[in-house]
């Protein structure tokens with residue numbers, strides 16, 4: 001019997017309507033485990049930018065999936081996650097599963113704050129999600145038929161959000177994952193151009209990949225009149241973190257789940273079959 005089943009206290013899923021959180025919440029509910037969604041739109045509301053909301057979301061919970069927003073690489077993320085983890089432990093939510101990113105100093109500092117919080121922790125340090133092409137900021141570009149980014153030959157071992165969710169659910173339901181660090185990647189790395197070509201092929205549509213210079217990318221972001229901190233974050237992610245430092249595969253999915261990670265092709269075929277990318281099904 002796990003900690004969660006013993007106590008039957010809710011598991012708080014931060015970002016519980018987002019790419020990984022939604023999947024985790026669905027799986028836990030299917031197992032009849034009590035779940036509370038933590039996001040600005042949930043009741044009670046949880047907002048990373050308003051610390052007055054944190055205690056209300058944590059009231060009575062036994063465990064938390066910690067997904068920071070907008071990005072664990074953003075300045076101040078580690079301090080916020082550390083403060084949240086301390087409060088969670090003080091309020092009795094002492095089982096924490098952190099969603100982290102690779103090759104990002106601020107994210108690695110956030111991991112340390114969770115390890116030092118006194119919680120029973122599991123760290124899921126993940127590569128880029130495949131679902132960024134279908135449930136996030138790259139979907140519009142795919143639908144418009146042109147994905148334009150300042151990344152060329154760099155390869156990324158995209159990971160499936162379903163694999164991340166499976167690992168998080170395992171962490172909440174099996175005590176052998178306490179104190180474990182899992183680096184989760186897909187089974188191979190591909191360039192963004194190859195990812196877009198795969199999507200175009202399975203969707204049966206023409207979708208171009210265009211490599212931008214850093215200056216062109218900055219100009220495009222400025223044209224979209226995005227907030228400056230979001231522009232800074234995107235510039236950092238695309239021009240600093242995507243420099244090849246993460247071009248290595250890991251066995252994290254195998255270690256956490258005892259099965260291979262899902263391949264980009266399988267992800268793309270399944271999404272194409274839903275029709276959300278348009279084109280021939």
Ligand SMILES: NC(=O)c1ccc[n+]([C@@H]2O[C@H](COP(=O)([O-])OP(=O)(O)OC[C@H]3O[C@@H](n4cnc5c(N)ncnc54)[C@H](OP(=O)(O)O)[C@@H]3O)[C@@H](O)[C@H]2O)c1
Nearest residue numbers: 015016017018019039040041047048068071072101128129
């Ligand atoms: N995307 C990737 O490829 C990737 C890779 C590795 C690691 N990560 C990490 O994963 C984390 C989540 O990123 P994501 O891209 O997957 O986002 P996401 O979970 O899809 O983000 C959406 C979720 O966050 C909630 N949210 C938005 N603003 C919030 C706020 N101010 N306070 C609380 N909740 C808020 C949304 O609900 P409401 O709108 O209701 O608030 C929604 O539930 C980040 O820390 C990132 O560093 C991402």
